[in-house]
Amino acid sequence: EAQVTQNPRYLITVTGKKLTVTCSQNMNHEYMSWYRQDPGLGLRQIYYSMNVEVTDKGDVPEGYKVSRKEKRNFPLILESPSPNQTSLYFCASSFRGGFNNEQFFGPGTRLTVL
Amino acid sequence: AQSVTQLGSHVSVSEGALVLLRCNYSSSVPPYLFWYVQYPNQGLQLLLKYTSAATLVKGINGFEAEFKKSETSFHLTKPSAHMSDAAEYFCAVSDLEKLTFGTGTRLTIIP
Numbered sequence: 001e002a003q004v005t006q007n008p009r010y011l012i013t014v015t016g017k018k019l020t021v022t023c024s025q026n027m028n029h030e031y032m033s034w035y036r037q038d039p040g041l042g043l044r045q046i047y048y049s050m051n052v053e054v055t056d057k058g059d060v061p062e063g064y065k066v067s068r069k070e071k072r073n074f075p076l077i078l079e080s081p082s083p084n085q086t087s088l089y090f091c092a093s094s095f096r097g098g099f100n101n102e103q104f105f106g107p108g109t110r111l112t113v114l
Numbered sequence: 115a116q117s118v119t120q121l122g123s124h125v126s127v128s129e130g131a132l133v134l135l136r137c138n139y140s141s142s143v144p145p146y147l148f149w150y151v152q153y154p155n156q157g158l159q160l161l162l163k164y165t166s167a168a169t170l171v172k173g174i175n176g177f178e179a180e181f182k183k184s185e186t187s188f189h190l191t192k193p194s195a196h197m198s199d200a201a202e203y204f205c206a207v208s209d210l211e212k213l214t215f216g217t218g219t220r221l222t223i224i225p
Contacts, residue, residue, distance in 0.1 A: 099146045
């Protein structure tokens with residue numbers, strides 16, 4: 001089954017404790033992206049990757065890191081999480097970037113930072 | 115920069131009634147527009163997309179949207195609401211690097 005998977009689905013952590021949220025897709029997609037969803041703000045892009053070893057900042061990159069060493073994986077790293085990073089995170093992928101960018105989304109990771 | 119505005123953060127309709135969710139866009143180039151649906155505790159699922167091939171776009175689950183350049187709108191409609199349509203709906207516009215989403219409209223269906 002073609003899908004985007006994220007792990008963990010739920011995470012409660014404390015301020016300053018490094019964490020990684022994994023994202024993997026099995027559709028051989030070139031483009032991958034991370035979004036955060038907050039009430040009243042919709043989804044905002046954190047980072048994106050047009051292909052392996054190519055990453056760039058989105059609209060809200062502060063406090064986050066990413067890497068794209070393999071085509072299928074695009075982990076999101078919070079090196080020193082803070083309470084304002086409490087949010088619902090989605091990973092997405094598409095065949096390639098560009099205007100006709102139909103993206104497939106993972107199930108989401110709900111992160112709480114105490 | 116491209117953007118979309120969704121009018122109405124909450125919409126309630128009776129089962130069997132018309133569903134109308136509003137989206138207006140701002141774009142300096144011909145836009146690629148999308149509607150996504152998010153069911154409770156799930157990720158986003160594509161409902162339909164506009165890519166300039168036709169102004170009336172049909173999607174899944176009986177939804178459709180009409181692109182109106184003169185009104186810069188891309189409203190989502192369904193003739194008859196079903197209880198299973200209760201969800202949050204997002205309009206989005208695409209540029210080369212990302213989708214830019216509206217703030218979402220939560221649709222409630224009244225039995």
